Amino acid sequence: MKAKKWVSTLLLVLGFIVYFSVNEPESAYAMHIMEGFLPVGWAVFWWVVFIPFFIVGLRALKKITKETPELKIMLGLAGAFTFVLSALKIPSVTGSSSHPTGTGLGAVMFGPLPMSVLGSIVLLFQALLLAHGGLTTLGANAFSMAIAGPIVGYWVYKGLMRSTGKQKWAIFTAAALADLSTYVVTSLQLALAFPAEQGGILASFVKFGSIFAVTQVPLAISEGLLTVLIWNWMQSYSTEELSVLQRKMKGAKQS
Known part of the structure; x- marks a missing residue:
């Protein structure tokens, strides 16, 4: 058992070393949609869409911490993983950046609703503490990273x-x-805000998506591998918490 734990820890450390070496960010201080880049109308629109998910997510998060307080450390791990990975920003489309998200782990463990809170808090902290900006576009960024991504992953x-x-x-x-x-x-958010003169929203969506794909596809693959290493590590060192989590997931499925 000790050998298994040692191996999982070593693989995790090596995984992080390789990940950060391969995906070393250049100087980029913008969210995936930078501060002030969206027209005011679209910035407000995405805030309005985002807020209901955040409110429901707060209720889900409160329920988890009340019913199973022993899972608070796992919530912290999910939030920290999201914070570290999504802070690695690479310049991409003008007014944007490309980066891993880290939300898949939390979505698998807790579902998409708690991640709407954890992911948006991560983006807020990065905007304020890491000078990445993105307060006016926080609604749009949080919707794509903290809501849409976790829903798909879950x-x-x-x-x-x-x-x-x-x-x-x-x-x-x-x-x-x-x-x-x-x-x-x-890409859809940018296409809606900046439709192409020829081809409109669809052409703009294809253009933005194609540019993002150059960096995002390898980032996504490496993030998937790193997430599996994190899961293996948790199975070795957090077996009790994972057991509680799996019982909770089974109970939610049955209800």
């Missing part, structure tokens, strides 16, 4: 677990697609 995980039963494959795919779907939504 349902992909559920679907693959039902169809294949292969948990590691389900976790990898969920994390990777949570990352990619964030930028699909970001």
